Amino acid sequence: MKLAFAPEQISFPDLEERLTRPITIPAAIEAAAMIFRDAPAVIENGETWSFTELWARARAAAAAFLAAGLKAGETVGIWAPNCREWILATLGAQICGARIVPLNTRYKGREASDILRRAHAVMLCMTSKFLGTDYEALLQDEALPGLRRRIIFGGARPGGWDHFIAGGANIPPQAVDAALNAVSPDGICDILFTSGTTGAPKGVLTTHYQVISLFHGWAKLMTLRAGDRFLIVNPFFHTFGYKAGWVSALLRGATVVPMPVYEPAQAARLILEQKISFLPGPPTIYQTLLAEKAQNGLDLSSLRVAVTGAAVVPPVLIERMHGELGIETIFSGYGMTECGVIAMTREGDPVETVAGSCGSAVPGIEIKCVDDKGNTLPAGVAGEILVRGYGVMRGYLDDPAATEEAIDKDGWLHTGDIGTLDERHYLRITDRKKDMFITGGFNCYPAEIEKILCEHPKVEMAAVISIPDERLGEVGKAFLVLRPGQQAGAAEIIAWARENMANFKVPRSVEFRTELPRNAAGKVMRVELRNHK
Structure with missing residues (x-):
């Protein structure tokens, strides 16, 4: 089974001059901090962190994890809505060589505990309460024998994030540097759980280099650039809130504006006040913003780029996004947890293409459609979509049989989705993964x-x-x-x-x-x- 990739095929000229360590997620963010320095990296609740401050806080989080005994190769769970501590917990754990396992904030206790046990999580960073749910109470009766520590975001109480960070005060900077230098580009950076037709969620294993390679290229393709204000409504526990979200934004020098839960009036206010220019999300996001603009006459013209997908996109919606919201460039695409992003439309594509296709393969990814016997099909003929390239997962956690079933001996990931490729190699999905459906994104x-x-x-x-x-x-x-x-x-x-x-x-x-x-x-x-x- 060909799961390896060739690092020499991809380069990062805008980051490499400042990269002093192997290419990993935290090393790339460190390089971005050296480039963008005092530019705003994260804005939350009216408070701004520069790139320099964000990186300093990420190192402090790493020191705290080291002081708490976190070892390379161990797993840290993150169960919280979009917030700056989510970013710090991820970078801090990854600096130590650990992997993260994000948890859906809608999970109940039995769902969350099942993921934590299967991922062998030793620590859990979590919110205390969100949308009326007491997350600590949800886990009260759950058996988690491998979990050594729970860290609660917000506040200075014992067991809280501030108390946790203070515990790393005596860790010398050299220890943080040594930990970061030891992280391999080929090391697993995260485990994102996705369900399949068996009913049991499976943990997708991805490496640092794969994330940086795929999403650095994706961000450039999406014209994400320094100075953009990026409103992230996609959940951080999802690939498009995490990797195509704050990781991509920081790599390109854009400002992250996290939104814990989407609410149209609040989103419109943030777009207006923060001059948001980059906004990914499912079609419903833009439909509600159009209604908000019509109702309140708000000027949302700061929006420059929209990235959508995850559902059928009506051509009239694309036209209204251009005409009424004033969005200059609109992209649509196709991706999955097992391969991040697979295909995207391109800048300048007409409305019909953006609405009617997922675009063509992103750099470093191959796509083909095959029949039941594995034969490659000609343009316009529907078949199963297979993808190959450096974005394809390294496998499913503790499940070699499922990995072998998903990825063939030549490295092709069998998506289970049905589609066609036209003469330009633009992809159109004709049937989704068996039985799956999408509710509100x-x-x-x-x-x-x-x-x-x-x-x-x-x-x-x-x-x-x-x-x-x-x-x-x-x-x-x-x-x-x-x-x-x-x-x-x-x-x-x-x-x-x-x-x-x-x-x-x-x-x-x-x-x-x-x-x-x-x-x-x-x-x-x-x-x-x-x-x-």
Whole structure:
């Protein structure tokens, strides 16, 4: 299996002159700090950190982790909304040679603890409360024997972030330098969990060099540049909030403006006050901004670049983004956790191309469409999308069988998505990964939702499909078979689901059946459920 990549193929001329260490995420941010120095790196709640200050604080976080006994190769969990401490925790842990495992802020206790156990996390940096949820309480009854320490963002209380940072005061700078110098470009920098058709989330392993190579090139392609103000509404626990978000912004000298939760009026205010120029997000983001502008007459003309995808993009929306919001350049694209970003449209592409395709392969990535026998298909013929290049994951955590199934002996990642390539090699998705649907920008995997629903004491079997929703694009609908002698209502099941899974996964409707349609092999026939929903 060819999982290796060739570092000599990629160069970073705008960073290399200041790089004094092997190319890793923290080393590249250090180089950016030497280039951009006093320029604003992060703005949050009216407070600005320069690139120099951000890097100094990242080193202080690394010293604190070293003082707490963090070793190279260990894992640190991060469970918090978008905030500057999230960035510091990541850089601090990675300076020490550790890897991070981001947790979805919508997770319930059982979901978060499962990820922490499987990732072998030894420390957890987390928020205390967010959107009315007490995160400490969610883990109160969860068994986490490998977790040595929990660090709470915000405040100076014992166990809090400030108290944690103070613990590294006696670590000499030379120790931080030694730790950073020992981090290998080929070392694993993070484990991002993504679900599959088996229902159990799988940990995607990615190296430092892969992230820098892929997203430095992506940022240049997206025309992200020094001086841009980058409003990050995509969650940091997601590739596009983390790697295509604050990492890309800092590499290019742009200012990160994190937004913990998207709210249209607040987003419009930030765009106006901070002169936001760069804004990625799903189509719903721009639809709500258009409504906000129409309602309140706000001047959002500072917006220069929009990057969208994750759902069908209507041509009329692209036209309105240009005409009413004044956005100069709009990109759409295609990516997945196992390969970060795969394809993007290009600057100057017409509206029809941006709305109707995902663009062509980004630098360093190959794409082809194949038939069931693996034969490469000609232009315009639909087949499974395969990708290869330095962005492809190193594998799934502790799961060589799943890795071998996903990546063939020639290094091609089998995405499971169906699409076509035209004569220009622009990609168009015609069918998504088997059964997956997207609710408000979040990937939902029916098998994972079904697994949790079947843990309800009254549920015997479950099948979940997507149905259209005007606001969120798609939402889940559950078909349930109850255990013998049991009775339940839809409201009861939905209320239980809200207590036991992230809100975006919760089915919005429930239909009870005496049996589910199955094929000869015993598999549920979702097509029949969709046809009779």
